[in-house]
Amino acid sequence: MYKKEIYNLIEKALKDLGIEEVPNFTVSYPPNEKMGDYTTNAAMIAAKIWKKAPMEIADAIKSKVKSPRTTSLRGRQKSKVVEKIEVAPPGFINFYLKPEVVQKNLATILKQKDKFGSTWFDKTHHKSLTASGKAIKIGKGKTIVIDYSAPNIAKMMHVGHLRSTIIGQAIYNIYKFLGYKTIGDNHIGDWGTHFGKLIYAYKNFANKKDLKKNFAKEMNRLYVDFNVRAKEDEKLNDYARVETKKFQEGDKENIKIWKYFARESIKEFNRIYKMLGVKIDYALGESFYQKMLGEIISSAFKKGVASRSQGAIIIPLEKYNIPPLMIQKSDGATLYGTTDLATIKYRMKKWNPKKILYIVANEQAGHFTQVFKSAEILGFIAPKQAIHVKFGMVLGPDGKKFSTREGKVILLKDLFGEAISRARKIVQEKNPKLSDAEKRKISKVVGIGAIKYNDLSQNRFTDITFNWDKMLDFRGNSAPYLQYTYARIKSILRRAKVSAAIKFKQELLNDEKELVILRQLILFDEVVERAGEEFMPNIIAEYLYKLANNFNLFYELVPVLKAEKDLRQARLALISAVAITLKNGLKLLGIETLERM
RNA sequence: CCCCUCAUAGCUCAAUGGACAGAGCAAGACCCUUCUAAGGUCGAGAUGGGGGUUCGAUUCCCUCUGAGGGGACCA
Numbered sequence: 001m002y003k004k005e006i007y008n009l010i011e012k013a014l015k016d017l018g019i020e021e022v023p024n025f026t027v028s029y030p031p032n033e034k035m036g037d038y039t040t041n042a043a044m045i046a047a048k049i050w051k052k053a054p055m056e057i058a059d060a061i062k063s064k065v066k067s068p069r070t071t072s073l074r075g076r077q078k079s080k081v082v083e084k085i086e087v088a089p090p091g092f093i094n095f096y097l098k099p100e101v102v103q104k105n106l107a108t109i110l111k112q113k114d115k116f117g118s119t120w121f122d123k124t125h126h127k128s129l130t131a132s133g134k135a136i137k138i139g140k141g142k143t144i145v146i147d148y149s150a151p152n153i154a155k156m157m158h159v160g161h162l163r164s165t166i167i168g169q170a171i172y173n174i175y176k177f178l179g180y181k182t183i184g185d186n187h188i189g190d191w192g193t194h195f196g197k198l199i200y201a202y203k204n205f206a207n208k209k210d211l212k213k214n215f216a217k218e219m220n221r222l223y224v225d226f227n228v229r230a231k232e233d234e235k236l237n238d239y240a241r242v243e244t245k246k247f248q249e250g251d252k253e254n255i256k257i258w259k260y261f262a263r264e265s266i267k268e269f270n271r272i273y274k275m276l277g278v279k280i281d282y283a284l285g286e287s288f289y290q291k292m293l294g295e296i297i298s299s300a301f302k303k304g305v306a307s308r309s310q311g312a313i314i315i316p317l318e319k320y321n322i323p324p325l326m327i328q329k330s331d332g333a334t335l336y337g338t339t340d341l342a343t344i345k346y347r348m349k350k351w352n353p354k355k356i357l358y359i360v361a362n363e364q365a366g367h368f369t370q371v372f373k374s375a376e377i378l379g380f381i382a383p384k385q386a387i388h389v390k391f392g393m394v395l396g397p398d399g400k401k402f403s404t405r406e407g408k409v410i411l412l413k414d415l416f417g418e419a420i421s422r423a424r425k426i427v428q429e430k431n432p433k434l435s436d437a438e439k440r441k442i443s444k445v446v447g448i449g450a451i452k453y454n455d456l457s458q459n460r461f462t463d464i465t466f467n468w469d470k471m472l473d474f475r476g477n478s479a480p481y482l483q484y485t486y487a488r489i490k491s492i493l494r495r496a497k498v499s500a501a502i503k504f505k506q507e508l509l510n511d512e513k514e515l516v517i518l519r520q521l522i523l524f525d526e527v528v529e530r531a532g533e534e535f536m537p538n539i540i541a542e543y544l545y546k547l548a549n550n551f552n553l554f555y556e557l558v559p560v561l562k563a564e565k566d567l568r569q570a571r572l573a574l575i576s577a578v579a580i581t582l583k584n585g586l587k588l589l590g591i592e593t594l595e596r597m
Numbered sequence: 598c599c600c601c602u603c604a605u606a607g608c609u610c611a612a613u614g615g616a617c618a619g620a621g622c623a624a625g626a627c628c629c630u631u632c633u634a635a636g637g638u639c640g641a642g643a644u645g646g647g648g649g650u651u652c653g654a655u656u657c658c659c660u661c662u663g664a665g666g667g668g669a670c671c672a
Contacts, residue, residue: 031616041615044652054652090652092616152672193671286672312670323600329670336672363666365601370669392602393666401666426635446635458610461602463665469622470609474635476621477610484635492632530613542611545620552636561632597635 001105001522002081003027006038006095009079013064014042017057022046029523033516036086036094037102044091054091062087102518103506109521109577117524117584118177137179138529145183145347146172148359149273149280152189153265154198156220157272158409159394159466160361160402166455166590167391168359169278170537173588178532183351187343188269188285190262192336194223196244199257200236201226203243215264216413248290248333262287272412275448277590289342293334296342297327305377315374325370337371344375344386355385357535362390362461389535392463399465410466419447422472423480427597434596442597446480447472449591453479456589457541477545479591482582485548487597489579492560494595496572504573505566513554514574520547524581528588537589544585551578 007027014022025042043058050057062085083098109116119137148168151157168184176182201222210218230236247254266283273279297313300306306315311330317323327338347356358368368388375381396402402409424443427434434442454471458464474480509518524543531539560571583593 026613028613028615035616039616044615047652088616090616150672189672191672309669314669321600324669326669331670333670335670337669339672361666362602364672366667367672369600390602395665399665423635430635431633459612462610463603465609467609473609473622476635478621478635480635481621484633488633488636495632534613538611539613542620545611549620555632556628556637559632596633 001525002097002101003038003526005079005081006040009065009082010040010042010061010093013061014046016064017060019046019050022049030092030094033519035088035092036096037519037522038095038097040093040095041091043087043093047091055087055089058087058091058093061093097519097522099510099515100507102515102522103509105522106504106506106509106518106573106577109580110573113580114584114587116580117528118179119525139175139178139180143181143183143351143353144175145185145351145353145356146175146359147185147187147357148172149278150187150189150360151265151269152192152194153285154195154219154261155189155223155265156216156409157269157412158402159412159415160409162412162415162451163391163394163455163460163464164359164361165273165276165278166452167389167460167537169276169280169590170456170540170588171357171359171389171532171535173590174528174532174537174540177528177588182281183347183353184279184281185347186280186283186285188266188283189336190258191248191286191290191339193241193244195258195261196240196242196247197226197230197237198222198261199243199247199254200240202257202261216268216411219261219264220411245331245333275412275416275444276452277448277592284343284346286336286339289339289346290334292342292346293338296338296345297334300327300378303378305374315370315377317370317373320373322369322373323366325374337367337374340367340371341375341378341380344371345378345380348380355387356381358386358388360388360390361393363393364388365390387535389460391460394464394466397466402466415451415471416448418468419451419472420444421447423447423450423474426474431597438596442594445592445594446474446483446597449479449483449586450474452589452591453482453541456537457545459538460536479586480597482544482548482586483591483594483597485551486579486582486586486593487595488555489551489575489582490595492575493572493579495561496568498572504570506570506573508567508570509574511558513550513558514571517547517550517554517574517578520550521577521581524585528585531588540585540588544582544589547578547581547585551575 010025010027022042022045025040025045027038027040030036030039043061044054046057047054065079065082065085081097081101083096086094086096088094146168148171149161149165151161172182172184198219205225206222207218226236226240243254247258297306300315306313306327309324312326313328314324314326317325325337326335327341328334344356347353360368365388372381372386372388375386376383393401420443423446424439427439427442427446450472455464457477509515527539527543531537558571560568560575563571586593
């Protein structure tokens with residue numbers, strides 16, 4: 001919350017010292033609380049320019065911050081938030097905030113409630129303040145399009161689809177929280193060649209009754225069966241291509257089959273999204289863009305961007321050391337690259353976003369470099385306007401890619417079922433007297449939460465090796481741990497019969513355990529902002545885990561309800577603030593909290 | 598052959614170029630007549646090899662090894 005202010009203090013001090021530019025100095029957090037709240041490496045970087053010892057410069061900066069030049073027109077003042085400054089070898093400058101500043105923040109949190117963390121409140125954060133000095137949200141006036149989930153029609157959603165959906169939703173939530181106008185778009189794969197296979201399978205060996213009874217399962221069987229048969233008889237793939245072509249050219253029967261599968265698939269997706277608590281604003285699938293493709297190709301030609309090659313049409317990119325993007329096959333059919341270009345053009349025209357984020361697995365990195373560069377040459381977007389937010393794959397227990405074709409995947413339906421039943425078993429054991437309805441609710445929230453958190457707490461770049469026990473561990477650094485911590489706080493608040501303590505003497509919160517928590521709470525907004533900037537929800541997860549950890553330490557040793565009147569009130573306020581922060585953070589990750597569990 | 602990720606404790610994962618590399622699981626010893634033990638406490642345990650840049654490298658660069666993915670007519 002005070003990072004920007006600390007930054008400004010240092011910048012001014014450097015100016016007073018006659019060092020105008022210290023490139024890339026940062027304000028960050030010391031490794032532990034004993035070393036202060038904020039730290040900077042400015043002295044060590046300035047040492048290079050000034051050619052003096054870092055410690056010497058650190059001392060100089062320290063004394064300038066403490067007594068800045070007052071003759072300046074801007075009327076530089078001593079900081080009102082810094083208690084003391086310490087210099088530590090080899091040249092760190094550590095800032096300690098005044099306890100009353102940290103304590104004062106508590107009232108803000110209780111007032112802000114579910115908005116806490118979304119806004120900069122301190123007046124020195126001018127980058128997000130209006131002329132009147134009123135705090136505004138960072139993302140105000142900016143639009144961001146987020147493309148995530150993107151399942152394929154006629155394929156079941158399996159663990160491989162989880163990451164895009166969960167990470168995408170978290171990033172969506174974070175940006176929305178920060179005040180951006182967020183557009184979530186589910187780019188459903190409803191036009192691909194794979195669909196021809198299904199049409200063929202449907203016509204030749206579908207069991208219509210099973211399809212009606214259990215659409216998802218039977219559809220999956222059709223897909224797997226097709227691939228099994230195609231292995232023996234390669235001609236099947238040719239037949240599938242014929243079906244695809246007929247369908248794309250408007251063949252009535254094939255369109256009818258396509259519509260049927262699309263409708264049923266979307267129903268199935270929606271069941272999954274409902275379980276996950278995911279809502280995506282738009283679902284403009286690939287089919288939506290088909291009528292624009294001809295224009296994309298012809299204008300690419302007109303601009304001299306596209307050219308013919310071996311009967312196909314490509315956009316050569318060798319100038320940029322990138323393989324060419326093919327936009328039309330030699331048989332005249334278009335490809336997903338073509339659709340992607342149309343999609344970018346459409347999104348820019350319709351929403352004029354500052355950025356378009358593609359939450360798509362690492363395996364498509366090459367494709368997106370081609371598409372983005374092509375879109376740039378075509379003038380659809382500026383460089384870096386479209387960003388591929390890539391992530392590692394979910395690998396099978398054998399350490400290899402899950403194969404849909406062989407039907408070896410773990411379906412999301414099954415994953416959820418297992419998670420919920422494991423959670424159910426534990427609730428039953430821990431809290432048998434709860435009502436059945438409540439147990440059901442808890443099982444679902446805990447089970448689904450565990451799955452989401454398992455993913456979101458990891459750095460998105462690393463591959464995940466699927467493991468039931470790891471994914472569904474309800475102890476340690478997991479969603480249930482955070483939810484449990486929240487439920488513990490709620491339990492105390494229920495007993496105290498206050499929803500939030502309004503009046504309290506914040507200065508009573510002097511215990512080291514309390515101060516650690518207070519000092520952590522002021523960092524929440526910075527954590528959310530950074531998670532957004534880096535597209536890394538795990539930064540929030542890590543923060544929440546530490547916060548919960550600190551609360552549980554406090555919980556073991558510091559009584560709340562049994563404390564003397566004023567102290568009790570102050571501690572109630574403190575734990576309420578922790579509850580608010582946990583809830584807000586988890587909500588950003590798309591994870592629900594529970595009053596009891 | 599080219600491109601993208603990754604390599605940290607027995608296992609699964611953290612760590613904006615910074616100060617003694619953090620967790621969880623597993624294994625060991627403790628804490629429920631005190632606000633929910635899905636918790637807490639105490640020990641043990643790690644940066645693939647070799648160079649380089651830097652005051653400082655798990656992080657950046659080069660190289661080697663290993664893993665996963667991609668490489669115009671699938672998405």
